[in-house]
Amino acid sequence: MKYAYFTGCVAKGTCPELHASTVELAKVLGIELWEMTDATCCGAGVIRDENPELQIALNARTFAMAEAAEMDIVNICSTCQQNLGQDNRAMREDPALLERTNDILSQNGLHYSGKTQVKNLLWVLVGDYGLDRLAQKVVRPLTGLRVASYYGCQLLRPVEDTGYDDPDNPTSFDNLVRALGGTPVDYAGKTRCCGFHILTVNEDTSTKMAVKRLEEAEEAEADIMVTPCPLCHTSLDAYQPRATKLQGSNVRMPVLHLSQLVGLACGIDVGDLKLNQLMVSPQSALSGVL
Amino acid sequence: MKSTFLIQRYVPEQDSAPHVERYELDLWDEATILDGLLAIKDSQDDSLAFRRACRHAICGSCSMVVNGYTKLVCKTAIASEVKRGRSELKITPMRSMKVLKDLIVDMSPFWKHFRDVEPWLQPDPAKVPPPNEEYRVTPQQLAPSRKDLNCILCAVCFSDCGVTEVDSHFAGPPALAKAHRFVTDPRDSKRKERLEKLVDLGLWDCAHAYNCMECPKHVDPAHAIADLRRISIEAGITNNIGAKHSQQFTKSVGRNGRLDETRLVMELTGITNVTGQIRNAPQGVRMLLKGKLPLPMHQKVDNPKEVRRIFETVGTKDEQ
Ligand code: SF4
Secondary structure (H helix, E strand, O other), rough: OOOEEEEOHHHOOHHHHHHOOOOOOOOHOOOOOEOOOOOOOOOOHHHHOOHHHHHHHHHHHHHHHHHHHOOOOEEEEEEHHHHHHHHHHHHHOOOOHHHHHHHHHHHOOOOOOOOOOOOHHHHHHHHHHHHHHHHOOOOOOOOEEEEEOOOOOOOOOOHHHHHOOOOOOOHHHHHHHHHHEEEEOOOOOOOOOOOOHHHOOOHHHHHHHHHHHHHHHHHHHOOEEEEEEEHHHHHHHHHHHHHHHHHHOOOOOOEEEHHHHHHHHOOOOOOOOOOOOOOOOOOOOOOOOO | OOOEEEEEEOOOOOOOOOOEEEEEEOOOOEEEHHHHHHHHHHHHHOOOOOOOOOOOOOOOOEEEEEOOOEEEEEOOHHHHHOOOOOOEEEEEOOOOOOEOOOOOOOOHHHHHHHOOOOOOOOOOOOHOOOOOOOOOOOOOHHHHHOOOOHOOOOOHHHHHHHHHHHHOOOOOOHHHHHHHHOOOOEOOOOOOHHHHHHHHHHHOOOOOHHHHHOOOOOHHHHHHHHHHHHHHHHHHHOOOOHHHHHHHHHHHHHHHOOOOOOHHHHHHHHHOOOHHHHHHHHHHHHHHHHHOOOOOOOEEEEEHHHHHHHHHOOOOHHHH
């Protein structure tokens, strides 16, 4: 299995532990990653708000590079998945747009024919790798650990662009937790937004949303939350002390990246998974597993 | 088909808190959730309160939350939930609005936001033709608002929006979609004033969660909001945090191909805004101590020149 690995900006920026743990996990699972060090930001919908064709052109450049390398793209961020997916579909459905975009790419000697597939790591693990195979790699089962899988919103919608699960009743993440030996908990906020995309624009509302998600997981007696997206992670973990203070909440909830949780069950060294870079320490929550 | 309805019941004047009641049903295979509610009311409990009228997804009355998502229950088959492995249907009233009785909510907040966007055409009186003539537009001119026109004011998207849920100031998806309908109408003369007002009503507060894509009439408020943002920047309405965020973000990507989040936050706060920077400092220190503040040069693609070329071709002057 070989993928063009799209890190996105945040895993190379304020969430370095996500990139590090993804690389370690891929090694253990025998997934080959070709890191797209020349790929730009996906635009995050923010560039699209201002100039949709600019975002599409930037993403078409990324697709063209993966297509030339004859690989599909794996990403580790729900926003990347949604934006790459949406722009990819826009070009596939509109040949005139694809042609216009190719005119822009031609100045860089690139061409995109529309073949590249874009998959979030969660879909690669559940769909391509397979949960039975993953279960065989488990050497440190998550027995007794109550895990709140946080799908968030952008990984699930629009369903044509994002994946393989039912946005109204997703099950893949919980099935993955089961395959790792953990206990998935059901809670109201698992597919509701963390507020990240308005964190710099409207901090009060954004942190209210994040705190609500954390409290919902806590109410369901989860030991930890896990997210497939570094932006959700930023809202839920990196900003947790600030958000809870602003909103007067006592909630304290460790939040792991998907790659860290799977890596943990697959026996990867805790240091290599960079659990120490999490803002809210998962030490006591994981004491039964480690 | 057998199913179980778990319905939240609540009469504020007499109950101290909402409670759930269980109803067992065995209806025909094509029955809708509304058929189920009517069956309960007919033969099990006539005190159950819910709104409904047309039964054909036109009146927009029967919106309620089913297993976590808001639906028009006349348009949703019981079987569609059962097929998802949920023979139990948890039914609660819509979010973000006060419960009046059982599944009936007070929709005043919804209507308030709707009124705030002035949902009527405001043409230039000098251009309005005499009463015996029509003010004509072509289908092409109305194409941008074609989806907005389908809204039946059911509030499904209002109830599912995660921002609306915590922020009563946010106009919400349906009001913004309606605003888009008039902003893009060539006959309207208040485009700029409308856009300026929308900034105050929360144009930049949408968090891109896309729950509103599930609109039963395919209105697509999320894209209407994105389009309003583009139009408002184009119209020069950029002296607000949302537009600035968007512009600085794009500029940051134009520089090196990747986003430099740390610099973006500092720029948005204002480099010379000492109070703001001090307010951000504890978070900055926390991130630094966790090794979460990277050096800016890490955020560079291999060939930034190629990226700049794309910006020169498709970007606006501001973005380059
Ligand atoms: S936009 Fe759609 S979901 Fe929202 S109120 Fe209108 S019809 Fe209902």
